Amino acid sequence: MPREKIVLAYSGGLDTSVIVHWLASQGYEVIALCLDLGQKVEDLEEILKKGRQAGASKVLIEDVREEFVRDYVFRALEWNALYEGTYLLGTSLARPLIAKKQIEAAEACEANTVSHGATGKGNDQVRFELGYYALNPDIKVLAPWKIPDFYQRYPGRSELIEYARQNGIPVRASNEQPWSRDENLMHISFESGMLEDPWEEPREEMFELSRSPRDAPDEEQTLLIDFEEGLPVGLNGNGMSPADLLSELNEISGRHGIGRVDMVESRFIGMKSRGVYETPGGTVLHIAHRAMESLTLDRGVIQLKDSLMPRFSQLVYNGFWFSPETEVLLKMGRSTQANVSGIVRLRLYRGNCIVTGRKSPYSLYDEDIATMEADGGNYDPGDADGFIRLNALPLRIHRRLKASD
Numbered sequence: 001m002p003r004e005k006i007v008l009a010y011s012g013g014l015d016t017s018v019i020v021h022w023l024a025s026q027g028y029e030v031i032a033l034c035l036d037l038g039q040k041v042e043d044l045e046e047i048l049k050k051g052r053q054a055g056a057s058k059v060l061i062e063d064v065r066e067e068f069v070r071d072y073v074f075r076a077l078e079w080n081a082l083y084e085g086t087y088l089l090g091t092s093l094a095r096p097l098i099a100k101k102q103i104e105a106a107e108a109c110e111a112n113t114v115s116h117g118a119t120g121k122g123n124d125q126v127r128f129e130l131g132y133y134a135l136n137p138d139i140k141v142l143a144p145w146k147i148p149d150f151y152q153r154y155p156g157r158s159e160l161i162e163y164a165r166q167n168g169i170p171v172r173a174s175n176e177q178p179w180s181r182d183e184n185l186m187h188i189s190f191e192s193g194m195l196e197d198p199w200e201e202p203r204e205e206m207f208e209l210s211r212s213p214r215d216a217p218d219e220e221q222t223l224l225i226d227f228e229e230g231l232p233v234g235l236n237g238n239g240m241s242p243a244d245l246l247s248e249l250n251e252i253s254g255r256h257g258i259g260r261v262d263m264v265e266s267r268f269i270g271m272k273s274r275g276v277y278e279t280p281g282g283t284v285l286h287i288a289h290r291a292m293e294s295l296t297l298d299r300g301v302i303q304l305k306d307s308l309m310p311r312f313s314q315l316v317y318n319g320f321w322f323s324p325e326t327e328v329l330l331k332m333g334r335s336t337q338a339n340v341s342g343i344v345r346l347r348l349y350r351g352n353c354i355v356t357g358r359k360s361p362y363s364l365y366d367e368d369i370a371t372m373e374a375d376g377g378n379y380d381p382g383d384a385d386g387f388i389r390l391n392a393l394p395l396r397i398h399r400r401l402k403a404s405d
Contacts, residue, residue: 024055038185090187099131230337249281
């Protein structure tokens with residue numbers, strides 16, 4: 001009798017390597033799907049070898065770097081998306097693409113079940129599974145971290161490390177370096193282990209994409225970023241693909257100590273968690289895009305976007321990328337970017353990214369009107385008097401009413 005096929009989102013790390021072996025031991029034919037999202041991974045042949053060694057019948061590897069940056073990272077950039085004012089959503093943006101590719105692989109391999117290595121306490125379980133069901137309402141989901149026989153026997157990373165050792169599964173994690181990490185071209189996130197104490201300072205050796213600002217070069221570097229309709233298309237005058245541009249920005253910005261964030265965030269499932277993030281290139285793009293919009297977008301559009309940005313970020317963070325609400329917001333965000341074209345100049349220095357200039361053929365800035373010098377009659381200061389009196393009218397009425405009490 002043929003074994004039931006299951007498509008697992010496979011990273012080659014501790015959790016999913018153990019899960020491949022465990023699922024195979026439960027009688028499943030495991031198809032391990034490993035996506036190249038820009039993470040620094042070992043040789044692809046080693047990934048294939050490790051997956052098969054762990055028990056997968058097939059290991060599928062697909063390069064999705066361009067799709068990830070173009071269709072997910074840059075769509076969030078259009079919204080200047082930040083969760084709780086801090087997090088640039090690097091992990092959150094990768095999960096819907098992984099879910100999409102898993103569903104496609106399941107259809108191609110005639111599998112009725114998908115699986116992931118997210119824990120039962122985190123956000124990723126929600127993000128993966130909402131994505132699965134949005135794309136295939138009839139798909140079956142098997143999540144080992146929510147199966148008592150699995151999570152009771154392997155409640156933490158120490159038990160998983162021991163399981164891997166006993167079964168000859170090569171993994172990077174160790175009890176000496178127990179924090180977990182998730183990497184893609186947008187960022188690296190770190191959590192668990194010593195990071196579970198929000199007072200514990202992250203160790204310097206943990207960081208991979210960025211230098212400490214104190215160790216960054218004592219020399220400024222100037223960058224020019226070209227935008228076309230809201231999308232970054234060039235760096236220092238050189239046209240680049242989305243993935244290549246972000247990769248180059250990660251290298252440059254990380255060298256200058258930019259993009260580290262240490263935050264306590266509100267998970268969708270109701271608890272607080274601590275995350276440490278490295279997002280060097282994404283941080284610079286966020287600053288540059290806002291600078292380009294400040295020059296080219298109408299005030300009302302900027303304020304409308306800023307009012308809706310937290311909702312968009314919350315939807316992405318919570319896993320609703322494929323929801324009708326997000327679809328509407330994505331279309332709206334794209335519609336605002338027609339004139340967001342031009343060049344932004346930035347200075348990088350020891351953890352700082354400072355805008356030093358911006359220009360655009362669609363600039364709404366009129367120097368003849370904005371000047372504090374003689375403007376040739378373009379603006380009559382006397383007009384401000386009536387403007388101020390009209391805006392002051394409700395304030396004056398309110399004050400008189402309070403005075404009469």
